[in-house]
Amino acid sequence: MSTLTGTWHLVRLALRRDRVVLPVWVAAVAGLAWGVVASYQGTLLTEADRVATATFSAGSPLARVFDGPASGTSLGAMALVEGWKILAILTALMAAQTVVRHTRQDEETGRAELLGSAAVGRHARLVAALVVALGASLAVGAVSAVAIAAPSGLGWAGAWAVGMAAAGMGGVFAAAAAVAAQVFSTARAANAAAAACLGGAFLLRAIGDVTGEVTDGGVVVRSAWPSWLSPYGWGQQVRPYAEDNWWIAWLFVALTVALVVIAFVLADRRDIGPGMVPAPAGPARAAASLGSPFGLAWRLQRGVLLVWLAGLAVFGAVFGSLGDSVETYLADNEPMRAMLQSLAPGGDPVDVYYVLTMAIIGVAAGGYVVQGLLRMRAEEVAGRVEPVLAAAVDRRRWLASHVAIVAGGTALVLLTAGLAAGLSYGAASGRWAEGVGDLLAAAAVQVPAALALGGFVVAVFGVLPRWAGPITWFALAAALVMGQLGKLFELPQWLLDVSPFTHVPLVPAEPFDATPVLWLSAVAIALAAVGFAAFRHRDLAIGA
Amino acid sequence: MAHVIHAEGLTKSFGSTRALDGLDLTVEPGQVHGFLGPNGAGKSTTIRVLLGLLRKDGGRVDVLGGHPWRDAVALHRRLAYVPGDVHLWPNLSGGEAIDVLGRLRGGLDTARRDELVERFQLDPTKRCSAYSKGNRQKVALVAGLAADVELYLLDEPTSGLDPLMETVFQEVVRELRAAGGTVLLSSHILAEAEALCDAVSIIRDGRVVETGTLAQLRHLTRTRLEVTTREPLDDLGSVAGIHGLKISDGGRTARIEVEAEGLGAVVHLLGTRDVISLTSTPPSLEELFLRHYGEELGTLAVAASGNGSSR
Numbered sequence: 001m002s003t004l005t006g007t008w009h010l011v012r013l014a015l016r017r018d019r020v021v022l023p024v025w026v027a028a029v030a031g032l033a034w035g036v037v038a039s040y041q042g043t044l045l046t047e048a049d050r051v052a053t054a055t056f057s058a059g060s061p062l063a064r065v066f067d068g069p070a071s072g073t074s075l076g077a078m079a080l081v082e083g084w085k086i087l088a089i090l091t092a093l094m095a096a097q098t099v100v101r102h103t104r105q106d107e108e109t110g111r112a113e114l115l116g117s118a119a120v121g122r123h124a125r126l127v128a129a130l131v132v133a134l135g136a137s138l139a140v141g142a143v144s145a146v147a148i149a150a151p152s153g154l155g156w157a158g159a160w161a162v163g164m165a166a167a168g169m170g171g172v173f174a175a176a177a178a179v180a181a182q183v184f185s186t187a188r189a190a191n192a193a194a195a196a197c198l199g200g201a202f203l204l205r206a207i208g209d210v211t212g213e214v215t216d217g218g219v220v221v222r223s224a225w226p227s228w229l230s231p232y233g234w235g236q237q238v239r240p241y242a243e244d245n246w247w248i249a250w251l252f253v254a255l256t257v258a259l260v261v262i263a264f265v266l267a268d269r270r271d272i273g274p275g276m277v278p279a280p281a282g283p284a285r286a287a288a289s290l291g292s293p294f295g296l297a298w299r300l301q302r303g304v305l306l307v308w309l310a311g312l313a314v315f316g317a318v319f320g321s322l323g324d325s326v327e328t329y330l331a332d333n334e335p336m337r338a339m340l341q342s343l344a345p346g347g348d349p350v351d352v353y354y355v356l357t358m359a360i361i362g363v364a365a366g367g368y369v370v371q372g373l374l375r376m377r378a379e380e381v382a383g384r385v386e387p388v389l390a391a392a393v394d395r396r397r398w399l400a401s402h403v404a405i406v407a408g409g410t411a412l413v414l415l416t417a418g419l420a421a422g423l424s425y426g427a428a429s430g431r432w433a434e435g436v437g438d439l440l441a442a443a444a445v446q447v448p449a450a451l452a453l454g455g456f457v458v459a460v461f462g463v464l465p466r467w468a469g470p471i472t473w474f475a476l477a478a479a480l481v482m483g484q485l486g487k488l489f490e491l492p493q494w495l496l497d498v499s500p501f502t503h504v505p506l507v508p509a510e511p512f513d514a515t516p517v518l519w520l521s522a523v524a525i526a527l528a529a530v531g532f533a534a535f536r537h538r539d540l541a542i543g544a
Numbered sequence: 545m546a547h548v549i550h551a552e553g554l555t556k557s558f559g560s561t562r563a564l565d566g567l568d569l570t571v572e573p574g575q576v577h578g579f580l581g582p583n584g585a586g587k588s589t590t591i592r593v594l595l596g597l598l599r600k601d602g603g604r605v606d607v608l609g610g611h612p613w614r615d616a617v618a619l620h621r622r623l624a625y626v627p628g629d630v631h632l633w634p635n636l637s638g639g640e641a642i643d644v645l646g647r648l649r650g651g652l653d654t655a656r657r658d659e660l661v662e663r664f665q666l667d668p669t670k671r672c673s674a675y676s677k678g679n680r681q682k683v684a685l686v687a688g689l690a691a692d693v694e695l696y697l698l699d700e701p702t703s704g705l706d707p708l709m710e711t712v713f714q715e716v717v718r719e720l721r722a723a724g725g726t727v728l729l730s731s732h733i734l735a736e737a738e739a740l741c742d743a744v745s746i747i748r749d750g751r752v753v754e755t756g757t758l759a760q761l762r763h764l765t766r767t768r769l770e771v772t773t774r775e776p777l778d779d780l781g782s783v784a785g786i787h788g789l790k791i792s793d794g795g796r797t798a799r800i801e802v803e804a805e806g807l808g809a810v811v812h813l814l815g816t817r818d819v820i821s822l823t824s825t826p827p828s829l830e831e832l833f834l835r836h837y838g839e840e841l842g843t844l845a846v847a848a849s850g851n852g853s854s855r
Contacts, residue, residue: 282637293649
């Protein structure tokens with residue numbers, strides 16, 4: 001078929017371009033799936049533990065919203081109810097972004113024109129992008145199945161079933177992204193549309209699962225009909241290691257094919273270049289607030305800040321509201337209780353639960369710190385700092401604008417998450433003052449640790465700019481691993497001490513201690529000072 | 545007033561690459577100074593050192609009487625910069641980008657800005673991500689040229705512009721000069737430099753190999769003459785400073801290239817031969833340029849023919 005001429009060459013080009021990013025996605029999803037199964041095997045040792053946890057998952061509306069319908073007390077089924085969100089969300093995002101990268105982004109940057117002028121058929125680019133995205137989705141499904149079944153010994157049937165479901169998510173969202181890439185004229189908008197579809201699919205089944213009924217002695221949830229309208233919900237209805245509903249594969253195939261057909265129909269009706277929804281016009285003049293380095297930095301930083309602010313506030317609210325049910329849950333689950341007690345002897349186990357929750361939110365806020373500060377490096381590499389510093393802008397002032405916004409943003413993100421957690425705990429338990437006070441304090445003590453990480457990012461940006469991205473993301477990942485798994489892997493204390501989050505006082509389980517907080521603040525300031533001094537004296541990377 | 549730009553023995557290396565290798569450059573007030581060289585000769589590196597974006601390794605440099613690295617901010621209020629490769633914020637509109645860059649430099653004349661937007665036919669409401677290369681270039685040109693400053697540093701400012709816009713650009717540069725501004729115009733478009741520049745410096749491998757006013761530089765190269773006379777010209781070859789003599793038409797038509805020093809003697813001799821027609825072509829900037837890059841072209845040509853014959 002002449003409209004497909006060159007497809008195979010384009011597939012190879014796409015694989016060459018994605019030779020790092022796709023294997024990383026596949027490995028990350030499979031690794032996380034393995035991690036969830038391993039942690040369930042490590043903690044739920046007896047049938048009694050499993051029944052208690054499954055009863056909690058089936059009974060708690062919040063667990064139903066976030067994890068989905070409980071499917072009995074088999075270990076594999078329980079782990080994959082929890083693990084499905086990782087498999088589903090990451091595979092869908094990987095597939096959608098891959099399609100957008102090789103279709104809409106190529107058109108936006110003009111690469112598509114260059115390819116279109118070669119002996120390449122009209123449909124070849126879209127087909128090639130779908131082939132690569134579907135291939136990657138199948139790879140995620142297969143590698144995840146191996147990662148779930150091989151080390152755990154849980155058996156292969158459930159692992160292949162969940163792998164099929166993950167690949168199905170990838171297929172549906174690759175096809176949805178193919179439609180979005182025809183409709184919207186920027187890669188950003190197409191990706192956002194695909195992500196919005198994913199959010200809608202999550203929400204639809206959340207409604208179905210919350211309104212479903214609990215059966216089988218309180219350990220299984222039968223979802224209501226809205227769950228069946230969502231591909232995300234189909235994946236859960238596969239119920240790996242419980243029912244292994246393979247026939248659901250046909251639902252994924254049917255929706256994928258339908259969306260692909262729509263994408264091709266749309267593609268035939270438009271020119272290369274513009275989408276069907278034109279990019280909106282912007283203002284002809286800049287607002288007065290854009291006239292300073294701070295104003296420009298705010299414009300560049302506000303989007304990232306708002307996303308993290310909203311994300312961690314929701315996260316905090318969910319964890320806060322679980323506090324009450326955690327109390328009930330811990331009353332029946334002695335091993336869990338003992339584990340929490342060992343972290344802060346003398347502290348109330350529910351308080352320890354909050355300490356652990358806030359530690360996660362603290363490291364997550366570290367993610368905001370790293371992403372926000374690395375925006376400076378992105379601006380530098382893209383060549384957009386050059387015209388700014390060629391204007392009458394002092395380097396220190398430019399750097400200070402970004403650092404001030406991210407530092408203030410970090411405090412805002414953490415306090416908002418703490419407040420959201422406190423309010424939702426208050427709403428669930430009626431203990432408003434205690435909840436808000438304790439959880440705000442628990443969030444506030446995370447701020448200096450996150451800022452110490454920020455100081456490190458600024459220092460690396462000044463001293464080793466080329467390596468700023470890898471070094472700082474690695475530092476964040478290391479902090480996350482040490483915080484969550486350090487005790488489990490019995491890492492030496494000196495190594496754990498390198499992470500600023502190790503030093504955060506265990507408020508509210510233990511009384512507040514000012515010493516580590518002051519030290520962390522001093523470290524943050526000293527590292528940032530190193531970064532400022534180094535940035536002042538170094539060459540600017542010249543944009544490519 | 546002293547020199548606007550004065551650099552002596554400027555050096556700058558990136559790793560093992562020596563981008564500037566003892567560069568000397570002097571730009572006088574009120575001049576449009578062409579800075580010519582092919583890609584990779586060191587033009588942009590020089591301009592970035594003048595802006596204090598890169599730090600020189602050695603040598604001396606003065607811009608508007610100040611130190612480009614130490615006094616960067618104070619100097620940048622008095623100069624405007626147009627890069628050759630313009631990178632803009634994809635989610636800002638072109639108009640916003642112009643205003644941001646202008647205000648960060650210390651404010652821009654809105655009437656002048658609007659006039660330039662009009663003249664360059666730029667749609668300022670489009671997102672920067674939707675602009676073509678030429679339109680991104682126009683954003684940088686409007687932001688830079690709308691500034692009322694003493695010095696304009698233009699680094700290949702017309703790359704991607706169409707010929708109509710190129711004409712507008714040349715008009716605007718002449719206006720800037722008429723208003724007393726000084727311009728350093730880096731370019732590899734020789735016609736543009738020839739049309740605009742009072743003086744040029746030719747850069748090669750990180751050093752300036754030729755500098756001066758166009759008149760001075762022309763003096764260094766040969767003028768081409770084509771002459772027809774009634775009396776024979778056979779003895780023309782004996783005049784000093786003559787090259788490439790070609791005589792035809794029974795010795796009555798000659799084509800020669802004459803060094804500046806030999807022109808007087810040639811004209812003197814022609815005066816005795818009853819001239820019928822005479823055309824004289826002054827050396828083009830291209831010839832000046834090729835004088836310094838000629839051997840490279842020769843090498844490339846040899847390499848190309850070598851490749852051709854081996855296949």
